[in-house]
Amino acid sequence: MLDIKFIRENKDVVEAGAKKKRLDFDVNKLIDVDDKRKELLQKVEDLRAKQNEVSQKIPTASETDKAVFLEEMKNVKSELTNFEEQLKPVMQEWQSLMLQVPNVPDMSVPEGGEGDFIEVRSWGEKPNFDFQTKDQLSLLAENDMADFERGVKISGFRGYILKNDGALLQWALIQFVMNHITKKGFVPMIVPAMVNKQTLLGTGYLPQGEEDLYKTQDGDYLSGTGEVATMAYYSDEVIPKEKLPLKFISFSTCFRREAGSHGKDTKGLVRVHEFQKLEQVILCEANHEETVKFHEELLTNSEEIMQLLQIPYRVILLAGGDVGLGQVKKYDIEAWVPSKNNYLETHSASYFHDFQTRRLNIKYDDVGKKRYAHSLNNTAMAFPRILVPILENYQQADGSIKVPEVLVQYIGKEFLGK
Secondary structure: OHHHHHHHHHHHHHHHHHHEEEEEEEHHHHHHHHHHHHHHHHHHHHHHHHHHHHHHHHHHHHHHHHHHHHHHHHHHHHHHHHHHHHHHHHHHHHHHHHHHHOOOHHHHHHHOOOOOOOEEEEEOOOOOOOOOOHHHHHHHHHHHEEEEHHHHHHHHHOEEOOOOOHHHHHHHHHHHHHHHHHHHOEEEEOOOOOEEEEHHHHHHOOOOOOOOOOEEOOOOOOOOOOHHHHOOOOOEEEEEHHOOOOEEEEEEEEEEEOOOOOOOOOOOOOOOOEEEEEEEEEEEEOOOHHHHHHHHHHHHHHHHHHOOOOEHHHHEOOOHOOOOOOOOEEEEEEEEEEHHEEEEEEEHHHHHHEEEHHHHHHEEOOOOOEEEEEEEEEEEEOOOOHHHHHHHHOOOOOOOOOOHHHHHHOOOOOOEEO
């Protein structure tokens, strides 16, 4: 959420930001509603002040004056009730519009949509196989590492079960990533997947992203990322400045309906409804330079993981039309997948300035002045998606899969499957 004062004073900037993100938002409508809100609030405050003024006179007034004051109070109360009733729908509309205001993207974010990213860099040598390669589905089936038929039987479309070396590989990756990131001072957390509506509103996943969320019969939601619960950990709190930056590495089960991906990756481990993630989250001072520094740090952490796994990848800077409502800037890491002869997104690194912390009311005490913190997040690793590039890049001529060197200590063997 942006500050209404900032929106009013920088109307053209907010309009340009919405246009760059290809979002349809009427800033003028918000300002008109805000004018009505301010006008009605002033009337309500004036009448409440009048009410207090008169009520203070009553105890010491004569009987004659008291009767006059009581009649005056009756009229003030009637007027106040009228304006308060007028204010309610205006406030509801204002709050709804404020939740729809997109954050302003950074100047470095390119124009365009999904395909208009900028490739920042690439790393690693793409493998050259001297045998007929197989895709993830064949490798998983032939090595008995997953069962999709029974997964669908149990949980429905996009259901899956990891088993044998498939399960061991995922557990090894979780341990490896957790160890790597916690050594950098990140606090490990296991956070809930079930969250309330306010938590999703606070992190910016509602109202726009509701179609991709699972909802319970009690009105709670199943989150699509551990970022949500981790960010809400300090909601409605004031953090001492000396504790910043706060760095977390959170594990959670995640759920997504994949509502916008009909027909895409319907088989295999790329797009599933239930998965797990290790998410990096940082809360820092409200300083743009500090935020940019931590954004690059989060990206570096994920690149280190990919390099240690020896997976070829590229880093891309997303264009405005592919950047979310609250994000200022976003990098993706994409891993090389031989069967597709293309890259697959495996990590996303974003910063928000105070967009999320305003919604969640997360402040820090800066020499007696309360300021909204800045927030950032980045995927440390998403499971089981990451298994796809590992399986395909490490496949052997006999159909087995070589274990990445850094994972051997966790699995206890050098080859998976045959």
